[in-house]
Amino acid sequence: MDRQTLTDALAQDRAERHHFEGLEYVRLTEAVGGHPRGSVVLPGGAVIRGYPSIGRIHSLASGLRQQFQEPFWAEEKIDGYNVRVVFHEGRAYAFSRGGFVCAFSTDRLPDLLPPGVFEREPDLVLCTEIAGPDNPYLEGSPPFVTEDVQLFVFDMMRRGQPGFLPQNEKMRLIEELHLPATRIFGRFLPTDAAALRDLIRQLDGDGAEGLVLKAEFGDTRSKYVTGRSNIVDIGVCSAQLLDLPPEYFTNRLMRMAMFVHEHGQQEDPDLERSLGRAFLSGLERAVAGSRTHGRVDHRYRCRFREHRNALHFIAHMAATGGQRVHILPDMPREEGGYWVLEFERVFDRMTGTLATAFSGATQFD
Amino acid sequence: MDRQTLTDALAQDRAERHHFEGLEYVRLTEAVGGHPRGSVVLPGGAVIRGYPSIGRIHSLASGLRQQFQEPFWAEEKIDGYNVRVVFHEGRAYAFSRGGFVCAFSTDRLPDLLPPGVFEREPDLVLCTEIAGPDNPYLEGSPPFVTEDVQLFVFDMMRRGQPGFLPQNEKMRLIEELHLPATRIFGRFLPTDAAALRDLIRQLDGDGAEGLVLKAEFGDTRSKYVTGRSNIVDIGVCSAQLLDLPPEYFTNRLMRMAMFVHEHGQQEDPDLERSLGRAFLSGLERAVAGSRTHGRVDHRYRCRFREHRNALHFIAHMAATGGQRVHILPDMPREEGGYWVLEFERVFDRMTGTLATAFSGATQFD
Numbered sequence: 001m002d003r004q005t006l007t008d009a010l011a012q013d014r015a016e017r018h019h020f021e022g023l024e025y026v027r028l029t030e031a032v033g034g035h036p037r038g039s040v041v042l043p044g045g046a047v048i049r050g051y052p053s054i055g056r057i058h059s060l061a062s063g064l065r066q067q068f069q070e071p072f073w074a075e076e077k078i079d080g081y082n083v084r085v086v087f088h089e090g091r092a093y094a095f096s097r098g099g100f101v102c103a104f105s106t107d108r109l110p111d112l113l114p115p116g117v118f119e120r121e122p123d124l125v126l127c128t129e130i131a132g133p134d135n136p137y138l139e140g141s142p143p144f145v146t147e148d149v150q151l152f153v154f155d156m157m158r159r160g161q162p163g164f165l166p167q168n169e170k171m172r173l174i175e176e177l178h179l180p181a182t183r184i185f186g187r188f189l190p191t192d193a194a195a196l197r198d199l200i201r202q203l204d205g206d207g208a209e210g211l212v213l214k215a216e217f218g219d220t221r222s223k224y225v226t227g228r229s230n231i232v233d234i235g236v237c238s239a240q241l242l243d244l245p246p247e248y249f250t251n252r253l254m255r256m257a258m259f260v261h262e263h264g265q266q267e268d269p270d271l272e273r274s275l276g277r278a279f280l281s282g283l284e285r286a287v288a289g290s291r292t293h294g295r296v297d298h299r300y301r302c303r304f305r306e307h308r309n310a311l312h313f314i315a316h317m318a319a320t321g322g323q324r325v326h327i328l329p330d331m332p333r334e335e336g337g338y339w340v341l342e343f344e345r346v347f348d349r350m351t352g353t354l355a356t357a358f359s360g361a362t363q364f365d
Numbered sequence: 366m367d368r369q370t371l372t373d374a375l376a377q378d379r380a381e382r383h384h385f386e387g388l389e390y391v392r393l394t395e396a397v398g399g400h401p402r403g404s405v406v407l408p409g410g411a412v413i414r415g416y417p418s419i420g421r422i423h424s425l426a427s428g429l430r431q432q433f434q435e436p437f438w439a440e441e442k443i444d445g446y447n448v449r450v451v452f453h454e455g456r457a458y459a460f461s462r463g464g465f466v467c468a469f470s471t472d473r474l475p476d477l478l479p480p481g482v483f484e485r486e487p488d489l490v491l492c493t494e495i496a497g498p499d500n501p502y503l504e505g506s507p508p509f510v511t512e513d514v515q516l517f518v519f520d521m522m523r524r525g526q527p528g529f530l531p532q533n534e535k536m537r538l539i540e541e542l543h544l545p546a547t548r549i550f551g552r553f554l555p556t557d558a559a560a561l562r563d564l565i566r567q568l569d570g571d572g573a574e575g576l577v578l579k580a581e582f583g584d585t586r587s588k589y590v591t592g593r594s595n596i597v598d599i600g601v602c603s604a605q606l607l608d609l610p611p612e613y614f615t616n617r618l619m620r621m622a623m624f625v626h627e628h629g630q631q632e633d634p635d636l637e638r639s640l641g642r643a644f645l646s647g648l649e650r651a652v653a654g655s656r657t658h659g660r661v662d663h664r665y666r667c668r669f670r671e672h673r674n675a676l677h678f679i680a681h682m683a684a685t686g687g688q689r690v691h692i693l694p695d696m697p698r699e700e701g702g703y704w705v706l707e708f709e710r711v712f713d714r715m716t717g718t719l720a721t722a723f724s725g726a727t728q729f730d
Contacts (some may be wrong), residue, residue, distance in 0.1 A: 066725030072479060083706025220729055242616060246611030251730055253606060257648030258722055261656070264648050276640030277632075283622030284631050291626070357623055360431030362420025362587055365616055 003047050005033050007276045015041070020101035020312065023088065024128035025221075025294040027099025027232035038099045040086075041243045046159050048086050048125055054207050054212065054221045058258045060200070061191045068190040070215060073167050074199065077210040077223055078152050079142050080131025085109065086159070094130075103316060104302055107309035114178045121177065127155035127164075127184070136302040136313065136341070140236040148303070154182040154212070187216065195289035196224075197247050201263060204228050227271070229260035231278045237284025239289075239296060242349035255312060267307045286347070297326075303338035310339045317343070324348060366428045367408050370398050373579065375693065379408070384464035385677065388453065392464025403464045406453075411524050412452050416462060419577065419586045421683055423623045425558045425565070432587045433555045438532050441548040442575040442588055443517050444507050445595075447494025448651070450474065451524070452483035459495075468681060469501050469667055472674035477516035479543045485632060492520035492529075493546070500708070501667040501678065503602040508572045513668070516707050519547040519577070552581065554645060561589075566628060569593050592624035592636070603647025604654075604661060607714035651712070655719035661712045662691075668703035675704045 002168070006026060009015035014030040026041040026051065038050030057063030083094040083105045094105035105112075115353065132149035133141045151314065152172060158167040158173040165173070185199055200211060202225050210225030212236035230252035237244055256275070263270055272338045286296040304310040312331040318323050371391060374380035378393040392414065403415030404458060422428025448459040448470045457478070459470035482487065483557040497514030498506045521530040528540070539546045550564055565576060568591050574591030588679075595617035602609055621640070630636055651661040669675040675697040682690045687712040697704035724727065 026628075054728050055724060055729050057727055060379065060724060062723060062725030064725075067727060121469070124554055179718075182635060214599035238618075241615055246615060247730070249614075250606055250611060253603075253648060254718065254722070255644065256651050258719070260645060261649060263372060265714070267642075272641035272645055273634060273638040274641065276637035276642070277643060279618055279627060280622065280631075280637055283618060284626060285499040287622050287626040354623070356425035357619070358427060360424060362422055362426030362428070362432060364418050364420050 001033060001035070001039050001047050003045070006041060006045070009033075018100065018347075020093065020106070023091075023101065025101070027095075029099075038097055038212060040084075040099045041096050042086070042088055042159075047183045048084055049157060049162070050099065050143070051082055051084060051127055051155075052219070052221075054223050054327050056255075057224050058255060059261065059262055060196055060224065063222065063224065063360075064190045064193055064196065068110070068215060068220065070190055070217070071187050072215045073187050073212045074185040074196060074211050074213055075154060076185070076203070077142055077156075077212045077225065078129045078182055079138070079209045079229070080129040080149075080152070081135065081137050083128055083130055084157075085113070085126040085128055085208070087124070092118055093130075100320075103309045103312035104304065105130055107304045107306055108160070108315075109151075110150065110305065111259075112149070112180070113309060117177050117179065121173070123159040124173070125157040125159055127157065128153050128154050133157065134302050136343075139298055140232060142209065151180055151271060152182045153179045155214075161361065167216050178242075184267050187213070188213075200224065200226055204259075204263075207232070223260075225255060227256050227263065227265065228274070230256040230259070231271075231274050234275070235278035235282055238279045238346045239286040240350060241283065241286070241297065242353055243347040248311065267308050286350050287354060290358065294351075294355065296350035296354065297344045298347070299342060299344050301340065301342045303335070303340045304332060305334060305338060307339050310341050313341065319343075325349060366398060366400070366412050368410070368500055371410070373407060374398075374420045383465065385458065385471070388458065390466070391671050392460075394464075403462055404494070405449075405460050405464045407453055407524075409450070412707035413449055413460060413524060414522060414527070415464065416447055416449060416492055416520075416584075419588050419650050421620075422589050422656070424627055425589065425619060426627065428556055428587065429555045429561065429571035429578075430619055431432050433580060433585065435582070436552050436554055437581060437585075438552050438579045438615065439550040439561060440519060441550070441573060442546055442595070443494040443496050443519075443575045444503070444505055444574045445494040445514075445517070445630075446500065446502050447718075448493055448494055448495055449522075450478070450491040451491070452487050459493075465681065465685075467675045469669065470495055472671055472678075473514065473668045475670065475696065477514070477545070482544065486538065488524040488537070490522040490524055491518050492522065493518050493545070499667045501708075504663055505597060507574065518543055518544045520579075529680050532579060532581050534632065547577075550576070551724070553578075562628070565589065565591060565692070566724070569628075569632070570622075572597070590620060590624075590628065592621050593639070595621040595624070596636075596639050599640070600643035602664065603644050604651040605712045605715060606648065607718055608712040651715050652719060655723065656718065659716075659720065661719065662709045664693075664707060664709050666705065666707045668700070669697060669706045670682065670703060672697060672704050675706050678706065686710075696700055707726045708727065 009032040014032050014333040015026050015028050017026050028037055030037055035047055036050040082097050085094050092109045094102045096102045129152045130149050131142050134148045156170045192356045209229045213222045233252050268339040289296045326344045328342045332341045370609045374397040379397050380391050380393050382391055393401055393402055400412055401415040405413040447462050457474045461467045480570050494517045495514050496507050497510040500512045521535045522566045574594040578587045598617055654661045691709045693707045697706045
């Protein structure tokens with residue numbers, strides 16, 4: 001990005017200057033010069049493009065033919081958070097969807113990626129999902145990551161070049177560089193709805209989140225999630241029922257209903273019970289929190305290699321955390337060669353509503 | 366209400382003039398001179414007070430003692446719509462909560478009330494709930510009204526006098542005038558939480574909606590609903606998931622969770638399944654509607670004694686119906702000495718969202 005465009009974007013509040021230790025960078029808070037929001041401009045002007053939103057299809061039957069005119073690849077969609085990993089002046093950085101350096105992810109890169117990747121491919125941008133129970137952002141994690149976090153590469157870009165690398169080049173680099181990657185289920189045609197139907201039912205049974213479908217050439221992508229993933233999300237988040245946008249829940253209920261219809265799962269008692277339990281178990285956690293210690297919250301735990309990165313992360317939470325975050329006392333705490341950080345997010349509306357209700361006060365609705 | 370207050374209220378858009386056949390009346394769209402919104406001013410200035418909102422308690426343990434310092438009566442809360450029935454110049458009228466004459470309820474009063482009530486008590490205002498499957502407003506109805514509609518008196522006022530009649534006078538008039546009334550379960554003290562707990566559990570099992578608790582003297586009232594009533598409401602309305610305010614669902618889920626906690630019903634598999642089924646069965650109705658005839662709707666049916674009242678009702682729907690209403694062809698239709706009216710409400714957001722999703726288009730969220 002040329003200097004004038006960047007200067008104008010900063011002046012117009014379409015971009016913000018940040019730094020992470022010695023790295024000075026700019027993140028785009030709005031689209032600028034063809035680069036989407038979330039893009040990052042490194043010193044010298046190289047742009048790391050923001051990762052685009054991927055549209056969702058709700059029906060395999062109609063969605064495949066509508067979205068794809070050519071072969072596409074089906075890959076696993078993983079329930080984590082998206083970071084772009086970039087090499088700059090001898091060091092790898094992980095940038096969040098919004099374009100911030102993520103101090104946690106950056107700290108853990110030596111654990112999550114094999115050595116030597118960027119020495120061989122310094123201009124590679126790895127688009128990855130980080131998932132697992134000990135992550136500082138999400139309550140849920142996939143069943144196959146049972147501790148700490150793991151990283152899964154699912155797309156690649158090259159710095160300063162538009163678009164994603166073609167599928168075959170990505171697959172070659174994953175193999176050559178020994179990169180951890182999302183599962184790739186194969187190449188399909190828009191007429192392969194039956195095969196994809198079998199695949200998504202298999203994933204539904206395994207507790208996977210769903211599929212991302214990627215055109216073999218070009219950047220066309222769609223996602224399609226399992227019915228059960230909606231129930232999992234509701235179960236994880238129903239303790240925050242009043243603190244999340246209501247669309248969080250209504251969107252998942254709609255997706256669930258369309259999945260049930262398309263896959264003939266109507267009146268399945270196990271599914272019905274799972275959905276009811278997803279709401280009631282999370283709400284019971286909230287009610288129990290309110291009754292036992294007067295607030296509804298969730299405890300997060302993650303660990304850092306470097307003490308100073310834990311402090312960077314805490315500073316970032318303090319600067320950006322819309323939700324109330326409480327770092328637990330004596331954190332970060334050394335444990336097994338890492339610095340463990342535990343903190344709580346308090347769900348204010350749940351806390352207030354339940355406190356009022358159990359006080360015996362009346363509510364009007 | 367004096368003429369000047371009324372004139373000012375009309376000029377300030379705090380009141381609206383309406384008529385129903387020969388009756389000219391004013392309804393208050395905001396509070397005016399101590400009279401709440403929904404109050405009605407009859408020719409000559411007599412005011413029929415709006416029926417007040419009743420606050421809800423979520424915990425018997427704390428709510429009773431917080432709300433009541435003196436004996437109170439427990440009555441059944443019925444899942445219907447509220448009308449105030451009033452006598453004016455030889456004719457009975459039913460006014461809706463908002464202060465409109467309800468053409469349907471007014472038409473059916475001779476079926477719903479015994480004769481001679483207002484001849485004996487011309488200034489009586491009956492506060493009633495009308496409920497049943499053949500009502501034009503609500504999808505749901507109580508299990509004990511299996512056809513058409515029934516009316517249940519639950520409070521009384523006297524025209525031009527403030528407040529409700531005391532419980533003993535109301536009970537005496539119900540008996541003397543042979544009025545159909547809500548079930549009255551008895552007189553309780555604020556310390557009777559255990560007895561009310563047994564009562565609400567009984568009602569929960571019977572499929573009743575809940576209780577209204579009324580101070581023996583004065584206008585203090587609170588409501589407390591069964592856990593199951595929340596599931597029933599969700600089951601009735603989940604086909605309208607995106608067309609109702611999200612609070613419709615989140616409020617009921619919160620109430621459900623508090624009921625489950627207070628009554629020790631955690632992890633009840635039957636309850637979990639009922640809740641899941643409530644969401645999924647309604648959503649399946651919506652999806653099936655979208656797939657079979659391209660829209661999500663609900664069909665209402667009600668019957669009138671007088672043809673002209675059906676036309677008044679249709680005109681009122683056309684004038685006020687925020688939701689799209691389609692009167693079916695050849696309605697009203699004569700049947701068994703009545704004029705049957707069938708109409709449909711179309712749920713626009715559900716219709717549009719499902720049509721887009723099943724078209725194969727992608728959605729971004």
